[in-house]
Amino acid sequence: MIKLTNLEKDLLSLPLEELGEIAFEKKRKVSQDFVYFTHNYHINYSNECLALCPMCAFGKPLGKGYTLSLKEVEDKLKKLKEKKKNILEIHIVGSLNPNLPYKYYISLIELAKKYFPESTVKAFTATEIAYLSKKESKSIEDILKDMKVAGLDVLPGGGAEILKDDLRKILCPNKIDSFTYLKVHKIAHKLKIKTNITMLFGHIESWEDRIYHLKLINEVYKETEGFLVFIPLLFHPKNTKFEGKVKKVFPAEIYRLIAISRILLDIPHIKSYWVMLTPKVAQTALLFGADDLDGCVYEEKITKYAKRSSPDYLNEENLKKLIWDVDLTPVLRDGKFNIKKVYEKREYAYSCKH
């Protein structure tokens, strides 16, 4: 049984507006009026998966899903390059597929770097890394070292779900436990590989579980300073074993969670992931302490399987408008949060010829 402190209980009962003000003030101290976004491209290399987590709509039994060949991945990258897209981050994640050789994973990273040497290659969740370590009988450290040599810059934060093993047994019984999940991140931090960290919410977890998760990841941050951004991911039950069995999460609860995350965490950035929240809710969450809107998100497939309602991608103008419309400043970044451009003033397009 998790016991909340008095402060945590207060955060749960404060009027939303007041809570938002406290969180926004803290966000301002960390990132002024900036809201970050990037041009990112997703490669979801396979969905054939051994784990078949009950909370996942993406993973399919072996032989019943898809797997991209290296040639297919290379063709996609080539086409993207020809279109002269200014890609700043390439996000590579997939499934636990026993039919893929070790070299395949290394080649994915090398291909991303070959076509977009300037972009941040953010690849493979802690779940995938731990799976590879077991499959290849190689240490997590050696796997990460090989990947770093190939061009890996950052680990994505997927697979954290809720870092409480009693809940993980229901949500994702075949995935690594919380300890191993955090161990992979700590080893990455030791090797000077920054990582992202997520939390899946809106399923069977309570507020106590959410706050426990936040405190746990903050402990790791205090120890390693290795997390770049915290990403609360709203659960979409469609096409999962939980469809019709979980309560809808309304926007007010999302705003409260983002505000509490900002208040409790030392991790510098909090993402308002429009892909799962919808652009409108993600925009309002910027007033509750979030300072990152993710990016254009070309070719993301994972949440499409759960029938999310957001558009396929947003272009740079769409993202800038969302940020300007709440009086904040859009900042283009790469996957390590290096600033590429600050859009100080709104660029009005006057059509008047007088």
Ligand code: SF4
């Ligand atoms: S969440 Fe990941 S490990 Fe679980 S079924 Fe989906 S793809 Fe596989």
